[in-house]
Amino acid sequence: xxxxxxxxxxxxxxxxxxxxxxxxxxxxxxxxxxxxxxxxxxxxxxxxxxxxxxxxxxxxxxxxxxxxxxxxxxxxxxxxxxxxxxxxxxxxxxxxxxxxxxxxxxxxxxxxxxxxxxxxxxxxxxxxxxxxxxxxxxxxxxxxxxxxxxxxxxxxxxxxxxxxxxxxxxxxxxxxxxxxxxxxxxxxxxxxxxxxxxxxxxxxxxxxxxxxxxxxxxxxxxxxxxxxxxxxxxxxxxxxxxxxxxxxxxxxxxxxxxxxxxxxxxxxxxxxxxxxxxxxxxxxxxxxxxxxxxxxxxxxxxxxxxxxxxxxxxxxxxxxxxxxxxxxxxxxxxxxxxxxxxxxxxxxxxxxxxxxxxxxxxxxxxxxxxxxxxxxxxxxxxxxxxxxxxxxxxxxxxxxxxxxxxxxxxxxxxxxxx
Amino acid sequence: xxxxxxxxxxxxxxxxxxxxxxxxxxxxxxxxxxxxxxxxxxxxxxxxxxxxxxxxxxxxxxxxxxxxxxxxxxxxxxxxxxxxxxxxxxxxxxxxxxxxxxxxxxxxxxxxxxxxxxxxxxxxxxxxxxxxxxxxxxxxxxxxxxxxxxxxxxxxxxxxxxxxxxxxxxxxxxxxxxxxxxxxxxxxxxxxxxxxxxxxxxxxxxxxxxxxxxxxxxxxxxxxxxxxxxxxxxxxxxxxxxxxxxxxxxxxxxxxxxxxxxxxxxxxxxxxxxxxxxxxxxxxxxxxxxxxxxxxxxxxxxxxxxxxxxxxxxxxxxxxxxxxxxxxxxxxxxxxxxxxxxxxxxx
Numbered sequence: 001x002x003x004x005x006x007x008x009x010x011x012x013x014x015x016x017x018x019x020x021x022x023x024x025x026x027x028x029x030x031x032x033x034x035x036x037x038x039x040x041x042x043x044x045x046x047x048x049x050x051x052x053x054x055x056x057x058x059x060x061x062x063x064x065x066x067x068x069x070x071x072x073x074x075x076x077x078x079x080x081x082x083x084x085x086x087x088x089x090x091x092x093x094x095x096x097x098x099x100x101x102x103x104x105x106x107x108x109x110x111x112x113x114x115x116x117x118x119x120x121x122x123x124x125x126x127x128x129x130x131x132x133x134x135x136x137x138x139x140x141x142x143x144x145x146x147x148x149x150x151x152x153x154x155x156x157x158x159x160x161x162x163x164x165x166x167x168x169x170x171x172x173x174x175x176x177x178x179x180x181x182x183x184x185x186x187x188x189x190x191x192x193x194x195x196x197x198x199x200x201x202x203x204x205x206x207x208x209x210x211x212x213x214x215x216x217x218x219x220x221x222x223x224x225x226x227x228x229x230x231x232x233x234x235x236x237x238x239x240x241x242x243x244x245x246x247x248x249x250x251x252x253x254x255x256x257x258x259x260x261x262x263x264x265x266x267x268x269x270x271x272x273x274x275x276x277x278x279x280x281x282x283x284x285x286x287x288x289x290x291x292x293x294x295x296x297x298x299x300x301x302x303x304x305x306x307x308x309x310x311x312x313x314x315x316x317x318x319x320x321x322x323x324x325x326x327x328x329x330x331x332x333x334x335x336x337x338x339x340x341x342x343x344x345x346x347x348x349x350x351x352x353x354x355x356x357x358x359x360x361x362x363x364x365x366x367x368x369x370x371x372x373x374x375x376x377x378x379x380x381x382x383x384x385x386x387x388x389x390x391x392x393x394x395x396x397x398x399x400x401x402x403x404x405x406x407x408x409x410x411x412x413x414x415x416x417x418x
Numbered sequence: 419x420x421x422x423x424x425x426x427x428x429x430x431x432x433x434x435x436x437x438x439x440x441x442x443x444x445x446x447x448x449x450x451x452x453x454x455x456x457x458x459x460x461x462x463x464x465x466x467x468x469x470x471x472x473x474x475x476x477x478x479x480x481x482x483x484x485x486x487x488x489x490x491x492x493x494x495x496x497x498x499x500x501x502x503x504x505x506x507x508x509x510x511x512x513x514x515x516x517x518x519x520x521x522x523x524x525x526x527x528x529x530x531x532x533x534x535x536x537x538x539x540x541x542x543x544x545x546x547x548x549x550x551x552x553x554x555x556x557x558x559x560x561x562x563x564x565x566x567x568x569x570x571x572x573x574x575x576x577x578x579x580x581x582x583x584x585x586x587x588x589x590x591x592x593x594x595x596x597x598x599x600x601x602x603x604x605x606x607x608x609x610x611x612x613x614x615x616x617x618x619x620x621x622x623x624x625x626x627x628x629x630x631x632x633x634x635x636x637x638x639x640x641x642x643x644x645x646x647x648x649x650x651x652x653x654x655x656x657x658x659x660x661x662x663x664x665x666x667x668x669x670x671x672x673x674x675x676x677x678x679x680x681x682x683x684x685x686x687x688x689x690x691x692x693x694x695x696x697x698x699x700x701x702x703x704x705x706x707x708x709x710x711x712x713x714x715x716x717x718x719x720x721x722x723x724x725x726x727x728x729x730x731x732x733x734x735x736x737x738x739x740x741x742x743x744x745x746x747x748x749x750x751x752x753x754x755x756x757x758x759x760x761x762x763x764x765x
Binding site for chain 2: 238252
């Protein structure tokens with residue numbers, strides 16, 4: 001874009017564009033038709049196109065901000081070999097990532113930031129993952145997944161043979177009160193889509209959803225809310241928050257009918273409710289009347305949580321609850337989910353963050369290509385068993401480790417981000 | 419996620435930060451209203467000095483009378499624009515409603531309330547068609563209301579057949595509404611003000627109003643939060659249509675003489691007034707107060723140019739320049755404000 005090869009009279013040399021694009025794709029080791037519009041490509045492929053665009057500059061300094069977030073393991077490996085080539089050619093690469101494994105695999109030196117402040121710059125050799133995590137978090141990792149034991153009660157959410165043609169099929173599961181159930185799987189396995197269909201954002205083609213025993217009217221978020229469901233969506237900025245509204249109004253939006261009678265919104269009530277939740281969730285803010293847009297990602301996520309918890313749900317669906325938020329806030333969100341479950345809330349957690357899945361879930365449901373392929377109890381959930389099911393290798397559970405969940409130090413094994 | 423590093427503001431203590439951040443937001447949002455009011459004051463002052471008659475009793479009265487209908491339309495339009503939609507049919511709705519009311523009352527002695535109710539109904543009928551197509555039919559608002567503009571205009575022409583309603587045929591009670599006044603203030607601006615204040619109150623303090631803003635700002639988030647989007651958008655169009663129809667009845671009362679293409683081309687003036695008044699064309703922000711000020715400003719520019727004997731085509735050019743300026747200023751202010759707020763909220 002903006003750098004097309006030109007021929008006489010300023011015409012774009014389409015042939016040269018095509019060949020150079022094809023060459024770039026070959027360099028990245030991917031097969032993409034250069035003529036395809038970028039829309040409609042998978043997120044991973046779009047990412048590849050973005051990287052190819054960056055490479056086409058023959059960059060001397062390449063800054064990559066979470067480039068692997070949407071890539072699978074093999075795509076990541078391919079990207080890394082390209083980056084290595086660039087490095088060998090003398091380019092400097094700034095690689096921004098929260099995946100420690102990748103950092104150790106690719107980088108020579110590391111600079112750590114925490115809460116917007118510089119913490120340390122040092123060579124990676126001689127540094128352990130634990131030490132690096134301590135710099136990032138400012139405390140030990142064991143606190144990152146503070147899973148409390150809770151008593152599991154009656155079934156709160158029951159999904160039976162839910163199907164959306166071409167997206168997912170015959171998905172059945174239950175979530176009981178006091179339980180955190182993780183929904184794991186690879187990019188495009190259909191996890192978010194299942195969550196959306198359960199909440200009624202998308203309409204399922206077949207199957208039923210029951211909340212507390214009563215069948216839920218499909219295709220209606222309003223009905224889902226009335227039944228006691230809450231959905232913290234994956235895309236915070238697009239779907240979680242009204243970015244132009246203040247913190248208090250965002251929190252109030254889900255419960256406007258409780259904030260006054262006959263359609264009237266009593267602002268004092270609204271502010272009071274927002275203030276309560278801000279304290280409960282330790283929200284860091286200037287004023288409740290500030291736009292949510294000025295908050296950090298972690299604090300925005302807390303606002304979304306507050307907004308939904310304020311509806312006093314019996315079932316909370318969280319989609320990637322800690323994506324893109326700093327490690328400290330991540331631990332707070334985990335502590336919150338854990339204590340909510342201990343208080344009897346049923347939590348369905350869609351997550352691509354494997355340590356989070358292993359650290360927080362009582363049971364792990366694994367999806368593969370639109371089907372629920374495995375249900376793994378906490379005691380048997382390991383990175384291997386979950387990944388084996390997620391990649392469709394086997395529904396069998398992997399080697400049964402001891403409760404290898406709390407205090408996991410590794411970070412996501414495979415690229416499993418949506 | 420991109421990482422942005424801001425230097426924390428160490429000097430301000432926490433509570434003070436809170437207050438200053440809030441007042442900053444408030445200030446920015448009030449800034450639009452204040453700057454328009456300021457521009458308006460300057461314009462009036464300048465014109466008054468050049469031509470003192472501009473501000474004598476009759477001058478003010480004329481100004482208010484001229485602005486009243488545009489203010490009404492701007493209020494209706496704002497409600498639609500806030501939901502990230504647009505209603506281009508308002509001009510033709512005014513025309514149709516004025517003609518329908520005129521046809522209905524000419525030669526009869528129907529009361530003024532009947533006429534107003536009729537105008538309201540005609541407008542509401544048009545609004546509900548547009549609204550249903552936009553909200554339930556999911557046709558883009560621009561297309562729907564542009565289509566409605568031409569259809570309503572066509573119906574109006576066909577019905578009128580070049581005929582014209584004369585003031586002589588309109589009952590005196592109706593004409594009195596257009597020319598009468600209470601305590602020296604003409605009825606029309608009073609009515610416009612009441613509608614304006616009522617709408618502003620509902621938008622601010624009622625659930626429906628809050629939800630309109632949410633829809634315009636982030637439809638996805640609104641839907642997820644259980645906002646009945648289609649119903650609200652339909653209601654916005656219904657309101658805009660009803661207000662336009664009402665304005666049509668007032669048009670009849672004001673001028674008495676009505677032809678088929680009354681208010682022809684007004685839709686764009688109304689949209690300009692709304693945007694100049696600070697209602698973002700992409701929805702979600704702005705107030706009807708601002709929109710009303712925008713309408714008042716545009717009307718005043720017109721009157722001032724007429725008084726100063728400047729060619730009337732300059733009026734359109736100035737309105738256009740104002741529109742562009744308003745949109746650019748919005749953009750800059752928003753970027754600046756976000757930046758400033760982020761600095762302040764950094765711990």
